[in-house]
Structure formats: C-alpha cells, structure tokens
Amino acid sequence: MRSTEDYVSAAKRNLFVPAANMEKLGTETLPRLENSGGIYVYDEDGRRLMDGPAGMWCTQIGYQRKEMAEAIAAQAMALSYNSPWYTTNSPAIELAEKIAELTPGDLNRVFFTTGGSTAVDTALRFVEFYNNVLGRPAKKKIIVRKDGYHGSTSLTAACSGREGNWKNFDIANEKIEFISSPNPRLHPGLSGSELVEQLAGEFESKIADLGPENVAVFLAEPLLASGGVIIPPSGYHARFKEICDRHDIIYISDEVVTAFGRCGEWFASEKVFGVVPDIITFAKGVTSGYIPLGGLAISEKLVARISGKEAKGSFFGNGYTYSGHPVSCAAALTNIEIFERDGLLAHVREIGPYFQSSMQALAQLPLVADVRGNGLVVCIECLADKNAAGVTDLDKKIGARIDEIAFEQGLIVRPLGNMCVLSPPLVITKSEIDDMVAILKEAIVRTAREFEAQG
Numbered sequence: 001m002r003s004t005e006d007y008v009s010a011a012k013r014n015l016f017v018p019a020a021n022m023e024k025l026g027t028e029t030l031p032r033l034e035n036s037g038g039i040y041v042y043d044e045d046g047r048r049l050m051d052g053p054a055g056m057w058c059t060q061i062g063y064q065r066k067e068m069a070e071a072i073a074a075q076a077m078a079l080s081y082n083s084p085w086y087t088t089n090s091p092a093i094e095l096a097e098k099i100a101e102l103t104p105g106d107l108n109r110v111f112f113t114t115g116g117s118t119a120v121d122t123a124l125r126f127v128e129f130y131n132n133v134l135g136r137p138a139k140k141k142i143i144v145r146k147d148g149y150h151g152s153t154s155l156t157a158a159c160s161g162r163e164g165n166w167k168n169f170d171i172a173n174e175k176i177e178f179i180s181s182p183n184p185r186l187h188p189g190l191s192g193s194e195l196v197e198q199l200a201g202e203f204e205s206k207i208a209d210l211g212p213e214n215v216a217v218f219l220a221e222p223l224l225a226s227g228g229v230i231i232p233p234s235g236y237h238a239r240f241k242e243i244c245d246r247h248d249i250i251y252i253s254d255e256v257v258t259a260f261g262r263c264g265e266w267f268a269s270e271k272v273f274g275v276v277p278d279i280i281t282f283a284k285g286v287t288s289g290y291i292p293l294g295g296l297a298i299s300e301k302l303v304a305r306i307s308g309k310e311a312k313g314s315f316f317g318n319g320y321t322y323s324g325h326p327v328s329c330a331a332a333l334t335n336i337e338i339f340e341r342d343g344l345l346a347h348v349r350e351i352g353p354y355f356q357s358s359m360q361a362l363a364q365l366p367l368v369a370d371v372r373g374n375g376l377v378v379c380i381e382c383l384a385d386k387n388a389a390g391v392t393d394l395d396k397k398i399g400a401r402i403d404e405i406a407f408e409q410g411l412i413v414r415p416l417g418n419m420c421v422l423s424p425p426l427v428i429t430k431s432e433i434d435d436m437v438a439i440l441k442e443a444i445v446r447t448a449r450e451f452e453a454q455g
Helices: 004-014 066-078 090-102 116-133 154-158 192-210 236-246 300-305 326-342 344-364 393-408 430-453
Strands: 033-037 040-043 048-051 107-113 141-145 176-179 215-220 250-254 279-282 294-299 368-374 377-382 414-416 419-422
Touching (some): 116 215, 116 250, 141 192, 326 344, 344 368, 377 393
Parallel strands (some): 141 215
Antiparallel strands (some): 040 048, 107 294, 377 419
C-alpha cells in the first residue's frame, strides 16, 4: 500500500486539477478522500466529513449503494461500450423512454451526452442546427443572465455570467448577450411582481435592440446555482417563456443542478418554477455521480419542424464517443429505481422545509447578509457589512475562513467567494441537518470573533 507521503508527492508532481492555483502548482495538493458511506466521505486519515455539497450537487442517493455498483458491474460485463454513431443499446433506449415519461410537456426526444457542459453545448448546437434547417441563418443570438453558469466548453463558458470564470480565458462571443441577474437582493424596494416586470421589460428591450429575427434562444437555470443559489421571483420564468413564444425564441431550462430531486421533483421547471421549456438539460443527479452522464430532452414541437419531410436532407452531426454509454445508462436506470423505491422525491418535499427553516435561523448571526434556497439547496451569503451592495476582498476572506473552520469541524461546504453553499445528498435526515447547522453556526460565530479581534 502506498503511503500518504507518496500520494502527496505524486499529486504535486503530476496531478493538474480544476481551478488550480497556478502560483502554488506543484507545491500543494487537495485533501484526498478514500472512502464513503451515506452522506459522509472519509479522508486519507479516516476522518469523517459530512458531504455538504453532495460532491458537486450530484450525489443524490448517497454513497456506497450496493445496487448501483452491481448494476454498473453487470452492464460492464454484458456490454461495456458501443459506438453511438452506428449502433445503440438497451439501457440507452430504456433510459430515454423513462426520462421522456418524467419530463414536462412534450419534451420526449432525449439526446445523451457526457455531462452537464456537453449537454448545454449540445442544446445550443441543436438550436443553431434548427434555425439553419429552417432557413434562418441570422437567428443565432443567445441571451443569458449575469450570475448564471452553464459549463466549461468554449461556448458554455462564454454563456456563463460569473466574471470570475473569465479571467485569462478568451471567452468573447459575438452571439452572446447578457441581461440582469434576477437576484432580488440586488433590487431593494421592489416587490416580486415589480421585479418580474422590470426584468421582463429589460428582456423585451434587448430583443427589440437585437431584432427578434436575430435572437435564437434564451438559456436559463431555474435557480442560478453556482451564482449563489439565486431564486428568481414567482412568475419570472413563465413571463419570460411567454415573451420567447411571442418572438419564436427557444427557451432552454438548464437543469443540470436542479433535475433529479434537488428541489423535490424529477425536473423543477414546471412544478417548482412554473414553466414548461422547449429544451431541458440534465446531468449530475441522473446517476447520482456514480458515473458520468448528461443529456437533454427536446420538445416534439421543435423536432417536428426539422424532421421527416421538413428535414431537407439534413443530419444532426453532433455527438460524443460516449453518447448513450451503456454502463452510464444502466447506472441511471438503477438510480431512478432507487428514487422510486425509497420515495426520495417525497422525502425531499417533506424534509426540505425543515432544512430551509433550520438554515434561516443562521440569518440572525453576525456576518450573515442573506439565506436563500429551495428544497435541499441553500446559500448563506456573508458580508462584513450586511447592508453592503458589493462584495469586497474582505468578504471573500470571511467566506474562506468559514469554509476552513467548517472543514476542521467535519463539514465540507461548497466555497463560492463570500457565499457558503450546501446541497447535501437527498437521503439526509433531520438529525444530520441539525449537525450541519451546528457546525456552520460555530464556523460563522468563530469567524466573526476572529475578524472583530483583527479590527
């Protein structure tokens, strides 16, 4: 067995991780996880850590589910791979059929990708293909929102409105246009309905300025996850969909984070946020992170306009080596079976209010400027000055220190600058929520005392 020192040395020498601090490349490495169970992971020293972010918003059913391992192994032994360009496989067919049953409206045509970024990228490429087949080559503009996040391909990164993701990358894209974040905190004094009308007016103005004949798609997360769990006011999505329909603009709901139970539904768009989109993207929770898979569900109405007699000899020449991968699809089918057998959606709907109210209690603590969330996802936003509109370097240091103390106390928090984000596995219990809140409370109180002592 290799020693801890050997692993650390090898990681420093060879491993290049996402969001690497290039000044420290080769001199430090991330904590190494070795084991897991339920909502917990264990580091190289055997220390138990509560997985607050569920990996990366994805470990819905928790760790060490034996039936998942058995399903993955069985499919790997039966058929480990097939080329999606020339053949298909039974798990992919069954999963497409099942997802079509779970999606809202007529979103019945399912395309599989490798993850969230490629799902959104494919959705945008489909829109491009769609308008070209329809003879509308100028209808290509993509409208997205500040604070949104949509992936790490060249195109999806350019669509992401978190400016921190842009530094030292060439992300300019003449097709992409930004509108305001629907964050109520940035618009004090406005009621929810007033904010919806203000933001809808901005959207209409943007379309008018660009020309509706040039606008192809509006791309939006139901809630802006990596932007800080921003919850748009009630009626926002339905209002924007109505505007899209009026101008023949495709509405894409990016549910890479919210699909598969995070908000208590298979898909959050319709039942939680009141909109039936034209396309839904998904990933993460579809396999509970056990194996990579992503995809999108497309409206039959859209497909009908460019298929059959309307296809004009076209081929949708977009895909990936691992599209519809049989092992990934088998894992997803088992994941859905576990959801249904264990009543996980009902569990989230039952325990979600307790999770949210428990987190809301932290709003009374020093440094906490806002607590917001839905279902089993929440953001605790911390500021040195609770009433400040902007975020300072001090605020980011405060957020980093809270995360550090929480980790020391056995809780992993998703660090987002001055924001602490939690989206635990859906199998979490009330007692585990209590433990999570207690650790986070201690981390916030200790941080406040430390920074107060520093003046």
